[in-house]
Amino acid sequence: MFLIDTHCHINHINTINKNDNIDNILKKAYKKNVRLFLSISTSVQDFYHLFQYTYFYKNIFLSCGLHPNYTHHKNDLKNIEIISKYDKVIAIGETGLDFYRSKEKKKQIELFQNHILISKKIKKPIIIHTRCADKEIINILNSYKNQLYPGIIHSFTGTVDFARKLLDIGFYISFSGIITFKKSNDLRSILKFIPLNRLFIETDSPYLSPEPYRGQINQPCLLWYIAKIIQKCLKIDFLTFTQILNKNFFTLFNIKNNIYQSYNQKK
Template sequence: MFLVDSHCHLDSLNYKILHRDVEDVADKARKNGVNLMLSICTSLIGFYTMTAMVGCRDDVLFSCGIHPLNLDKHHDFNELRYLAARNDVVALGETGLDYYYQHNNKIQQQAVFREHIHIGRALNKPVIVHMRNAREDALFILREEQIYECGGVLHCFTEDCATAKALLNLGLYISFSGIITFRNAGALHKVARYVPLDRLLLETDSPYLAPVPHRGKENQPAYVRNIAEYMATLKGVSLTKLAEITTANFGSLFHVDV
């Protein structure tokens, strides 16, 4: 079985207590059938520290972007484009809009989001989208900036079926995290059943949002297996089939051979 963690923050895991190093994290993941991880960047400064820590590995790919909650940190769009052009960088992001935690800089968030899509289209690399309490503005920007030309994914999906439909119509993939396993996630189960298998991705968003039965603990890529098992039940397919399809989806979106 080959599973992919399509969204994790390897540089944010607890290496003082829980893991020795990235190889230890990867070894735990492999034992659960998780053989590839996409390590997500949230600032340009963080990109350098993340890539230096992880190093060059066959089982880790990178994104490069500026999270909407990190706009106060140094960022230069020429530098973003330069870094995003690296061969080991397969996506822009994570980027997007977050009006839940910050709503006094909406114009800046929107401008930076648009620039990520511009660079994604120029480089033919997909965009990893973060969206919280910003549905209308995010969908408007995705449409206006023609996200379908480079593709993308709405990560850690927690919206409704109408939002899922709008994203699917724009050609985006939809990624589900450990939230799908939570007891109060009934509405999200409905969306998971609605999203076609060929547009579905799985992620941990580790170290956040650990799935049941690990809820309350630090999340890690190995726990994609728990999310996949739960999703397979929701979709009425075998775990092996779900792994096969979501891995193929990852390859198609991010233009990698898996």
Template sequence: MFLIDSHCHLNQLDYKIIHKDISDVLRKAYQKNVKLMLSVSTSISDYEVMVRNIGCRPEVIFSCGVHPVDVYHIKNFDYDKLKKFSCNKNVVAIGETGLDYYHSMSNIDIQKVVFRKHIAVAKDANKPIIVHSRNAINDTITVLHEEHAEKVGGVLHCFSEDIDSAKILLDMSFYISFSGIITFQKVDRFKKIIQYVPLDRILLETDSPYLTPVPYRGQENQPAYVYEIAKYIANIKKISLDNIAFITTSNFYKLFQIL
């Protein structure tokens, strides 16, 4: 069984110094038994560039959405294009979308409007949503509830909230995705959260090129390093790495309706 990087930004990796090209990234991932990755867009133009640069490859699938940090004005949000691209066969999810109050609180109302529109598109396309939430978990959960996002389901990526928030999301049939943050020092609270979240609701991600896990901190992140996250969770859950790979891969296939 192999590993899946459920959330990365392949078009944002360093192809000048660290990697020769996308094939080089995939080769390095394959060496760590990472054989599939979901490349997540942060804007409509980002999606277009991502698809153009990466092309059609069996190891890569895509999402389409607008990151809340990139939402400055409702006029900048191309709803029609999002709806159009959501129907593409290579798009398995809508997002990433959500709320981010860490980087900006001046556009909160716009963020909420756009978040709701993403959920509407996801419902129309019958595809899950990839949710970003930073310093905004209460409002994020409120919007998910009000828009009945449980009808399509989804994942809260790069989970860094508490057990209470995890419980609410799990009750809504959402998945929890863990990134390299869990390997950082002085974050022992993650151990309790990882122990709490059922194995059949866990996804693994790198969020490449960000949040590089130990022992590679200080370097640019890449999909190959999802191996370290899997190993860390396997240790906490006291199961084998093969079991983590099997379970999280099955979870990914189920959520994103991959046959």
């Protein structure tokens, strides 16, 4: 039995706390049986830092993308398409829309659309961030329905209706530490609506620490706590639950799980 952190920013943990180098981060994760990691990049510069930081760790996969909240350069999309073909890269993103503060809606939409096209072209899943833009996300995904490669809405906080529309399009839905918050009763209710074969879990570390660790730097090791909360909500055997989650990951990202089951046994 092992867990997969399907969305973390593992290089950002060390940026916040210099004492938490990658070996310390992984050692703590392994103690909680978190064995595989998908570390997400948010810019070209962030990707290259992440790539160098994790280069020698075969159990850390990467994404490449341009986050909607940040300013990007003219040639960044071309660079994303180039680096998206690296073997270590298994996903595009994170991308998406965030209208919480930004007034640059048109630029965000164009950027998101370009990520969709790159995802389709190289046939790698897309990881989507959405905030105050659920309607626009669905409209764009529907408009590209014939050119869409499946993907994940990460750190889901939307409605049942939004979840249903995402599932109809063929997307997976991922829950972060937000699901553990005391005020997340509605979200825990929505969780029960999601088919198990379309479910992912994540930490989004170093952000969104689960209860009772809020206010602390989030870590991949805390995925175990998130998994236990979700498992109790769903009333499912923990071993069965982890096996389903792992199968979802290996299926979406087209990874041979026997390689990583072997890795898990050696740890």
